[in-house]
Amino acid sequence: MSDWSKVTRPIPVPNEWTRPFWAAAKRNALELQRCQSCGHFQHPPFATCTQCISIDLKFEPVRGVGTIYAYTIMYHTGDKRFASAVPYASIVVELDDAPGALMAGNLLGAEYTEAKVGRRVEVVFEPLNDDITLPQWRLANV
Amino acid sequence: MWENRCKVAISGVGYSKATRSADIPLAAHALEAVRGAVADSGLRMEDIDGLATYPELPATGHAEVDGISVVSVNCMMAMLKLPNLTWHIQVGTTNIGGAVQQATNALLAGVCKYAVVWRAMHNPSGTYQNLPGNMAAGATQFTGPFGFGGPGQGMAVAYTRWLEKNNQTRDKMATLAVTQRKHTQHNPHAYFYGTPLTREDYFASRMVAYPFCLFDCDIPVQGAVAVVLTLADRARDLKPAPAYLAGYGQRLHFETAGRIGSLSSYMEGGSSSAKLTWERSGFTPKDVDVAQIYDGFSASVIYGLESYGFCKEGEALDFIQDGRIELDGDLPLNTFGGSLGTGRIHGLWHIIEGALQASGRAGSRQVKDVNVSFVGASAPIVTGTTFIFVREPY
Secondary structure, three states, rough: OOOOOOOOOOEEEEEEOHHHHHHHHHOOOOOOEEEEOEEEEEEEEOOOOOOOOOOOOEEEEEEOOOEEEEEEEEEEOOOOOOOOOOOOEEEEEEEEEOOEEEEEEOOOOOOHHHOOOOOOEEEEEOOOOOEEEEEEOOOOOO | OOOOOEEEEEEEEEEEOOOOOOOOOOOHHHHHHHHHHHHHOOOHHHHOEEEEEEEOOOOOHHHHHHOOEEEEEHHHHHHHOOOOOEEEEEEEEOOOHHHHHHHHHHHHOOOOEEEEEEEEOOOOOOOOOOOOOEEEOHHHHHHHHHHHHHHHHHHHHHHHHHOOOEEEEEEEHHHHHHHHHHHOOOOOOOOOOOOOOHHHHHHHHHHHEOOEEEHHHHHEEEOOOOOOOOHHHHOOOOOOOEEEEEEEEEEEOOOOOOOOOOHHHHHHHHHHHHHHHHHOOOOHHHHHEEEEEOOOEEEHHHHHHHHHHOOOOOHHHHHOOOOOOOOOOOOOEOOHHHHHOOOOOOOOOHHHHHHHHHHHHOHOOOHHHHHHHEOOOOOOOOOOOOOOEEOOOO
């Protein structure tokens, strides 16, 4: 299993578009930007709805369950911050509640060989410091 | 069809030596390539009156110093002091293919007569994607914390999606790497000229970012290539046979920053660019005699073949088997070796090869009876452009 204990993850810097996402994650909740005109969820946050160009966007809670949409297993140790964890699985998750809104993360608590397209995953929250908590993923039977 | 088809041509082409380390400043490589292209056309430097490039350094975490790690239009102007210069530009939303398209437009507008386009690529010392720092700002805040570093991983996630959705295996990609390396042995300018690659080498190579092994990734090099473009009437009076530009396109779709993994973005990017190229030229994929498709990472060829319409979605790795992409196959592909053979010089070398094949100047790797020569000059999603060059104006 990948050893994440010596990894120094770069810490997200929230901005005008992304602050509500990180505020929710700090409360161990998943909230994504949703268009109030057409109901479309999107991630990462953007200035406009990527479906209908509305600027009326709000963050709304979604359930933290979905499937692995895509993944890669990292072997290269060029990025020294992550070198101690190789090989590790970086995954892209599509949430049940937000089709098309793709969230990057790591597959935690499982061998990297368990990462497969279509596997069910659920969110777990990994605090980085007092301000930032990362939504991460583990295999699920839901 | 495009009213300006075959009114502009690529004439001369030039290369610098491609080296692994940056022993001399990049400006010297760019100068060597530009001089080579001008000489190949039989022109004098003072004939050149248009300059265009895309100078970006794709390596992160390295200083961008003009003349050392990039070669901007300003740098080239300062070196050449062209007495008759009338036009220049640098492009942003497209890679080097956009510079070729802008030079085409400038020639058609009559604001220059002989335009030079170059692409110079630096190989910084140390790690190519140098990712220091403990913060992830902007779009990287949703990818960087999870170990998504360079562009290779961004393309690798789309590749696993493609493989597993289509029940395919990465083993089939060995055919691309091995065939392109075979083509490379006909290209003395290429970094891997003189270094063959076997299927065994491919399967024994170390994994970089699954599904990409070492030979799925182009090797970073220091080098430059250049072309001379001019109106067809002028090109006919120059030394080399012209490669007539029958049509071009650029990708019209873009993913919001930080969104990764989506396969449809590659497909929409590639098909939007190709559609313009097919419509403007009047050709279809079936008419193509030889193709160059950008291969900075091998999977880019999959997205290209499928989104440009050479085969159906999910079939590209089967399409490239059984000799189809050999020099005497049904669709000879990346006949100069591709980026996997030449080293990382981005898409201008693909454009050069497309032109050489159309003008019958490809030497021992010349494909027989070429008229329609297709080029996809960048990964379809990011900065994709497409071109068709022909031998016979129509």
